[in-house]
Amino acid sequence: MAMTTGRSAARDTGVVVILGALLVLGLPLVADTNMLTLLVIYGMLALSLGLIWGFGGILCFGQAAFFGLGAYTFAIAGINIGESTLPLVLSVLVPAAVAALLGAFMFYGRLGDVYLAVITLVFSLILFRWLNTTAGPAYVIGNARLGGFNGIPGFPLLNVPGYPRWELWGDPLYYVAAVALLVVFLLVSWLLRSSFGRIAIGIRENEERVSLLGYDIRARKTVLFAIGAGIAGLAGALFAAWAEVVTPSLFSLQQSAEIIIWCIVGGLGTRFGPVLGAAVVTSVKITLGGQAMLDNMLVLGLILVLFVLFLPRGIAPELARLWAWAIGGNRKPVRRRAPRGGVADG
Amino acid sequence: MDLSVVILIEVLYAIASLALISAGLAVVFGMMKVINLAHGEFMVLGGYATITAVGLGVNIFIAMLIIAPIVVGLFGLVVERLVFRHLYGRMIDTMLASWGLSLMMIGGFKMIFGNTTTGVAGPIPGFSVGNYQVNGYNLFVIVVSVLLLVAMVAVLRGTRFGLVARGTMQRSDMAAAMGHSPDRVYMTTFALGSALAGLAGGVMAPLVGLVPTAGAAFIAKAFITVIAGGPVLVAGLASAAGTFGLVNQVFSFLVSPVVGDVALLVAAVVLLRLIPRGITSRFFRGRI
C-alpha cells in the first residue's frame, strides 16, 4: 500500500494490467462465461465496499442499497430512453448523489460506527419495503412500472454506444464487465495513491488527529462514501444487464450481508481481497446450490463466523505472505493492523 | 368513542410489542455493548420451541412463557461460550459474527422446519368494543410487556445481580476490579438476554406466521429501538418503544401498515441524527 514513488506506481499499474488481462482472457477457457460475468459484477460490488470500509473505515451495512439503486436506475432510464448508454452513466451518478446526501446527513451529524451501521441498514430496508409495495399501476416513473415484488423486466440491455440494436449479452457482456472491473480497479488504485486516498487512510486510522491537521473529515468521508456508491451503482447496472430483470431483493439484508462477507473473507485493507472474496464465496454458493443436503445460508453464515474467529484478516494477506515466502522469503510483506476496530494483530 | 378505545389498544399494543421484542437485545447491548444481530433468529427459535411444545401436547402458556425462554437461554449460553466469548471488546467483529450466526440459524430452520409458514392458534378469543373487533391476545401482549418491564426494574434495583449489572453497565473495568469476573457476568447476561428473546418469540408466535426468515423483521425494529433508547436500560426501552410505536400506529391508521413501518424507520433515522447517543443520553440520565 505504500506506493509513494512514481516508479512503483507505474509498476503496480503494469502488474495489474498484465495479470488482469491474463485472467480476463484465460478464465473463459476453464469456466462458463455466464457465471464468470456474475463473479466479475460481484467483484466490483465487493470492491466498492472494500474501498470505503477497508481504506476509509466506513462500515456500511446497506451497500446493497446503492447496488439496487444502480440496477433500478439502469432499468427505468433504459425503458424511458430506449437505449443504454446514458442509463449506464446515470446508474453511477444517481447512487453517488443519493450517497452524498445520506453521507452528508450522517457524517455532519458525527455519528459513530454502530449508528452508521444502523442508519445504512435502515436506509436499504426502507427502499426494500417500499419497492415491494409498488405493484399497482399508480407506481410509474415515466414509462416504467416499478412492478412491486416482481420488479421490472424487459428493459433495453447493454448496447454498443450509439447503436441501440447492437445489444451485448453472453460472451461480449462478459468481456465488457471484466474490462470495466479492471478499469475500476485501476481507478481505485490511483485514488488510493492520490493525496485524497492517503488522507482517507489517515482518517481511518485516527479521525481526530487528521481533523487537527486541518482537514475537513466530514466532507472527505462524504465524498469517499459517494464514490463507493457510484462503483456499487455501476455493478448494479451491469447486474441488471446480466439478469435482464431487477427485483427488490437486490436491496435485501441478505444481499448487504453477502457483500460484507466477501470483504471479510477476501481481506480488508487490500484492493484484491474483496474481489477474490466475492469470487470464492459466490462460487461456493453456486456449487452448494446444486445439492440439497446443506442449506446455502447455513454455510455462508458458518464461513462468516469462522473467518471472524480464526482468520479476521482474510485470505489476501495470507496469500501475500505465501507468495513472499515462495519467491525467497527475504522480503517480509508489511503486516498492517487490520482496519476494523480492535482486531488483534496476527 | 368505541373507535378511540380500539385505537388506544392498538397503539398500546404496538408500543408493548416493540418493548417486548427489544428487551433481550437491550439487556445484551446495555451490559456488554454488543449488538446481537442474531436476536431476530433467537426470537424465531423461541417461536419454533413454542409451536413444537404445543404440538407435543404442552399447554400453550407453559410453552411460551417457560419452555421457549429456557430453550433459547440455553442456546444463547452455548453460542456465547463457543463464539462471542472470544470477541469481547471487538464490537464490530461481534456484530459480524452474530450476523453470521443469524444466517446459520436461518439455514438451520429451513433444513429442520422447512421453508413454509408454521403457526399456532391464539389462545385468547377476541371481543368486541361497539362495532369493532379487538384481538384479545393483544391485551395479553400488553400485560406481559408491562410485567416484564416491572420485573426488569425490580431485578436491577433489588437483587445482587442487578447491582453488579448496573455497575458493569456504568464501568465494566470497575466491576471487574471489585472482584466480579466480567466473563461470568457476560455469560449470565447473554443467556438472560437470549431467554428474553425466547420469551418474546414465544409470545409473538400466535400473532405471526412463523417462517425461517421471520427474524429479519424483528431485528430491524429491535435494533433501532435499542439504539434510539440509548444507554439507560428500562427507561430507554420504554421511551423509544413509546415513540416508535406511536409513530407506527398513527401512520398505519392514517395511510397503511407498510407506510407505518416505513414511517417508523424514517423516525428512527431522524431521531438518531438529532440525538446520536439515544433518547436517554439526554433525558432520564442516571436512572435504570
Next chain:
Amino acid sequence: MAETVLETEGLTMRFGGVTAVDGVSLKVRARELRCLIGPNGAGKSTCFKCLCGLLKPTEGHVFLRGEETTGWDPHRIAAMGVGIKMQVSSVMDGLSVQENIWMAARRHNDTGAATAKAEEVIDRLALGPIARTDLGRLAHGERQRVELGLVMAQDPWLVLLDEPAAGMTGEEVTRMAEIIHEMTRSAAVVVVEHDMQFIRSLASTVTVFHRGRVLVEDHVDRVMADPVVRDVYLGKQA
C-alpha cells in the same frame, strides 16, 4: 511590539454547575513562548480545548490573528496555520512515520512539496532511522517526537501543546525544550504544563491558572518566587 496572534476575551466554560474556565483574557504575541500552568483542575486544559475548537466556550471570544474563531470546528482552526498537539498522544498508528508527517505537510503544500517537507522535518527531529516504521510499533517518547513533527510539518504561526513532556525521560525532556525553543523562531508557542522543572527550562512568560481564573502572569523566575503561587501549588488557600 510584535502583533498579537492569539487573544481571548472573557473566555468562560461551564459544565453544568461547574465553571471550569471563568472570564479568562489572554494575549499572546507573535513568536512568543507562553506556558499556561496551574494545579490540577485549574482550568488550563479546558481553556486549551476552547482555543483549538474541541470545546465551544459558554461565553467570551477567541481571536486568532485578529479574526474571531469562537466556536469554529478544530479543522478550520488548524487550517489557518495553527499546530495542535493534545495531551494524549494521538497519531495514525497503522501508518509509518513518513506517512504521518507527509499527511501534516500535505495540508498546505502540493504532493511533491509535502514529500520534501516531510523529509526535512524527519531530518530536523532525527527520525531518519525509524521513518519507515509504523507508529504503532514505536515507544512513547518516539511517538511524542513524531507528533511534534506533525506540528512542525504544518509550518504553523501558532503552536498549541498540551503537556508535551508528560511521561518522558529526563533526556527526552531536555530535547523537547530545545525543539520548542526552535519552534519560536517562526511561531508563537503556547504550552500547557504542570511539570515545574520543565517550565523552568523553557524560561518563558507564564500564566498561572487557579480555579478557572488567571492568578498572575509574569516571567517564570518571578512567578516561582511569588508566595501566592507557591501556596496554590502546595495546596494552601490563595
